[in-house]
Amino acid sequence: MPIDQLPANTKLDDTATLEQALLSSILSTIPDALIVIDARAHIVSFSAAAQRMFDYSEADVLGENIMMLMPSPDRERHDSYMTNYLQTGVRKIIGIGRLTTALRRDGSTFPIELQVGELHDGSDRFFTGFIRDLTERQQTERRLQDLQAELAHTARVTAMGTLASALAHELNQPLTAIANYMEAARDLLAEPEPDRALLAEALDESAAQALRAGDIIRSLREFIKRGDSHRQPEPLRAVLAEGTALAFIGVDSRGIDMDIATDAGVDMVLINRVQIQQVVINLVRNAVEAMAGKTVRLLRITAGLDATGRVEVSVSDSGTGLSPEVERQIFTPFHSTKPAGLGVGLSICQTIVEAHGGRIWATPSRWGGSNFHFTIDPAE
The missing domain is CATH 3.30.565.10 (Histidine kinase-like ATPase, C-terminal domain)
Incomplete structure (x- = not known):
């Protein structure tokens, strides 16, 4: 019986009773869920945190197969996992832990961190599962990632403004030169006898300035490409x-x-x-x-x-x-x-x-x- 359910005048002078009451009190208050199953994967204990987490009362689940708390395809695979472990003794989760998903009473799934232990009581074998709902942690991480993304976005916008200003400054000179050379070429073509040498020089200079503008953009792309994030x-x-x-x-x-x-x-x-x-x-x-x-x-x-x-x-x-x-x-x-x-x-x-x-x-x-x-x- 949990300690908070004992009569007020109960004296816990028996060591075994005291230990049981303390254990019950701990299990009723820890935030992580504790589920104990037997060797047939039937639920034999379902803590208060587990009841809140899965929205089942202990009476609803005692004696039921643990797979009722698993979404597909883990639900269909669990019994074969248990059989394989009991036959081979090869541990795949026990003592290792894993990130997976669990199934609430309403059919929704949620991310969990699962730690599984094993205990023996004479000839009987039991498995304990400590379950931590990762939803809140993941939401916190998500908020942090969103904040990081916003900060990165702000940095990118600032960088883009600086970049645009620098790009305009760098490109202004070759673009202005191209415009001037093309206007000169136009004026030369308007003359009755255009100076072909000057015309060719104006067009050559225009082409050279256009290539220079391309080089500026190309070097900028290479600079950005080298700015890869840490891996x-x-x-x-x-x-x-x-x-x-x-x-x-x-x-x-x-x-x-x-x-x-x-x-x-x-x-x-x-x-x-x-x-x-x-x-x-x-x-x-x-x-x-x-x-x-x-x-x-x-x-x-x-x-x-x-x-x-x-x-x-x-x-x-x-x-x-x-x-x-x-x-x-x-x-x-x-x-x-x-x-x-x-x-x-x-x-x-x-x-x-x-x-x-x-x-x-x-x-x-x-x-x-x-x-x-x-x-x-x-x-x-």
Whole structure:
């Protein structure tokens, strides 16, 4: 019995009773949910935090299979995972932890951090799961990312103003020279007997100044191209999981069958974590919006090595898909298929991926929706 449910005159002078009461008190107040299951995956304990997190009372879930709290495809796979562990003893989650998604009573999913432990009570075996709802943390990270994006945008606007001023100053001289030489050529042509040598010189100088203007723009592009952001090795699975969790914040995720799968040969990638997560967020949100109103809502995020040894990430959905006309212009800035869209999300994705030395493209998915692919470098 939890300590807050004991009668007021109860004396906790028995050590076992005291320990049990203290444990009950701790479990009733810790913010992380605790769920205990037996070897058959049936729930035998469901803490107060778990009840608040999943919107089930303990009576609703005791004796039920833990898979009731999992979205597809984890729900269908869990029993086979349990059987495989009991037979082989090979740990894939126990003592390791993972980022995944859970299923509330109302059918909505939310990102969680799961830590699983194991205990033995004589011949009985139990598994403890500590679950942390990442929604608030992800929202905080999202707000920080938004703030960083706003600051970066302000810096870019300031830089663009400075750049525009410098560019106008640098280009003003060759453009003025071109105008002067062309006016002189016009005046020469107006004479009854134009001086062909002077005319040729004026045209040559105009061409030289035009090339100079081109060189100014070219050097500016090279300077910008060299201003790539810092990249470092990052675990791809975690990047995809966190990016997906961020994308799900504030959207209707009910009924979405979502899975993230990375090939065994794919682990660390050389990226700017925030930028690639922004790509994942845009692609996942687009997929969720494309599946609005669909009976079947499938979302698959996969990663594997392509024929060139680069890592290819794919985001596939069962949404409305893309027409050939839209597919040709999908990465064009300010081209959007959404009534209120600005048409810059995919253009930004393309800029980020290409800055990483990769490419991004779209194909039809096997469920009739869209499949967006992008490539990035594996970490050495």
